[in-house]
Amino acid sequence: MSLPHAILTALLEKPSSGLELTRRFDKSIGYFWSATHQQIYRELGRLESGGLIRTLPSEQPARGQRKSYEVLPAGREELARWTAASQDPRPMRDTLLLRMRAAAVVGTEGIEADLRRHLDLHRRQLAEYEEIEKRDFPPGKDSSQDRLRHLVLRAGIDLETFWTRWLTHALEEFPDLPGPGTA
Amino acid sequence: MSLPHAILTALLEKPSSGLELTRRFDKSIGYFWSATHQQIYRELGRLESGGLIRTLPSEQPARGQRKSYEVLPAGREELARWTAASQDPRPMRDTLLLRMRAAAVVGTEGIEADLRRHLDLHRRQLAEYEEIEKRDFPPGKDSSQDRLRHLVLRAGIDLETFWTRWLTHALEEFPDLPGPGTA
DNA sequence: ACATACATGTAAGTTGTTACATGATTGG
DNA sequence: CCAATCATGTAACAACTTACATGTATGT
Numbered sequence: 183m184s185l186p187h188a189i190l191t192a193l194l195e196k197p198s199s200g201l202e203l204t205r206r207f208d209k210s211i212g213y214f215w216s217a218t219h220q221q222i223y224r225e226l227g228r229l230e231s232g233g234l235i236r237t238l239p240s241e242q243p244a245r246g247q248r249k250s251y252e253v254l255p256a257g258r259e260e261l262a263r264w265t266a267a268s269q270d271p272r273p274m275r276d277t278l279l280l281r282m283r284a285a286a287v288v289g290t291e292g293i294e295a296d297l298r299r300h301l302d303l304h305r306r307q308l309a310e311y312e313e314i315e316k317r318d319f320p321p322g323k324d325s326s327q328d329r330l331r332h333l334v335l336r337a338g339i340d341l342e343t344f345w346t347r348w349l350t351h352a353l354e355e356f357p358d359l360p361g362p363g364t365a
Numbered sequence: 366m367s368l369p370h371a372i373l374t375a376l377l378e379k380p381s382s383g384l385e386l387t388r389r390f391d392k393s394i395g396y397f398w399s400a401t402h403q404q405i406y407r408e409l410g411r412l413e414s415g416g417l418i419r420t421l422p423s424e425q426p427a428r429g430q431r432k433s434y435e436v437l438p439a440g441r442e443e444l445a446r447w448t449a450a451s452q453d454p455r456p457m458r459d460t461l462l463l464r465m466r467a468a469a470v471v472g473t474e475g476i477e478a479d480l481r482r483h484l485d486l487h488r489r490q491l492a493e494y495e496e497i498e499k500r501d502f503p504p505g506k507d508s509s510q511d512r513l514r515h516l517v518l519r520a521g522i523d524l525e526t527f528w529t530r531w532l533t534h535a536l537e538e539f540p541d542l543p544g545p546g547t548a
Numbered sequence: 549a550c551a552t553a554c555a556t557g558t559a560a561g562t563t564g565t566t567a568c569a570t571g572a573t574t575g576g
Numbered sequence: 577c578c579a580a581t582c583a584t585g586t587a588a589c590a591a592c593t594t595a596c597a598t599g600t601a602t603g604t
Binding site: 184187188190191195211214261262265266272273275278279284285286287289290291293299303327331334337340344351352 | 445454465467517520531538
């Protein structure tokens with residue numbers, strides 16, 4: 183149940199319409215909590231009928247016309263409550279590691295090309311994060327808000343660094359691996 | 366659509382009943398693809414009616430009695446096909462990073478204690494992985510199957526190392542952070 | 549008037565979660 | 577026989593995914 187809180191956070195940072203939120207999820211919040219536009223529209227409806235957000239009073243739009251939302255006090259309180267509450271980490275689900283484990287049983291045929299592709303994807307993502315860091319967090323003076331957001335970006339950078347290293351290492355071990363095992 | 370393949374992998378490593386699978390997911394495969402017993406039973410039913418696995422011929426049990434499965438050739442082929450196929454990484458969803466971003470807006474009140482708790486959890490997990498590495502992969506001679514499984518374990522170790530470092534770093538920055546922001 | 553992009557939304561299906569139900573086996 | 581444990585399963589719900597539907601605004 184984190185999507186509503188992701189949306190509340192985004193709307194507090196800046197009131198937006200559904201499509202704007204979708205775009206911001208694609209290039210910022212979505213880096214650690216992805217969502218499609220269908221999820222976002224549905225959740226905006228729920229949040230509005232729950233009294234946590236409202237459409238900007240200036241606009242009373244019809245279907246097909248832009249509709250922007252802002253967070254109400256009840257929404258801010260709910261977000262603060264959720265942020266402070268203790269939560270267990272959600273169980274991990276990583277397809278690539280699962281496939282490696284499967285490959286140990288049915289053979290590595292065909293997986294190497296995809297490892298290279300993933301390596302490329304993670305390198306690009308890493309470059310993008312580093313670009314953002316250079317642009318938004320120049321060395322020296324982070325405010326306390328900046329410091330938290332910088333910390334989150336750092337997690338992204340370090341995670342992508344981990345994946346590029348791990349994939350590089352994995353590929354190095356590959357040339358002399360055999361086909362399907364004998365198990 | 367990875368749960369069936371996680372189960373096929375586990376069953377190829379060793380034919381098992383639903384409950385045994387649940388236990389193995391809790392302490393091995395579930396480290397990177399978690400599943401509850403309800404998911405597992407439902408999926409075992411589907412895999413059986415799909416002709417990918419079957420109950421061990423020696424047993425024709427009734428309800429409440431142990432029922433073990435093994436993988437059929439069609440199941441092994443499906444797993445090999447899936448393993449070799451190209452797949453995009455699934456979008457990331459991390460609650461803690463989302464909460465940090467929310468905390469930048471509504472204040473850090475209460476989150477510090479949970480960061481400490483998470484740090485502790487990740488340290489324990491790391492210790493557990495290192496124990497497994499010491500036990501199952503003593504230095505020297507990995508077979509090629511071992512090498513793949515060792516690689517997967519290494520990913521787990523490096524990921525937990527990342528989290529413990531990141532959380533430690535995050536907590537270091539905390540003492541002088543203020544309460545709710547002015548935004 | 550048409551094509552394109554913008555913007556909001558519906559519907560159906562799959563997957564994952566939570567709570568509960570039922571039968572078998574074992575130890576006291 | 578009772579409680580506890582092992583083992584398999586059902587049901588209801590919540591979340592996520594994929595495909596499609598509809599309306600508006602703009603440029604040509």
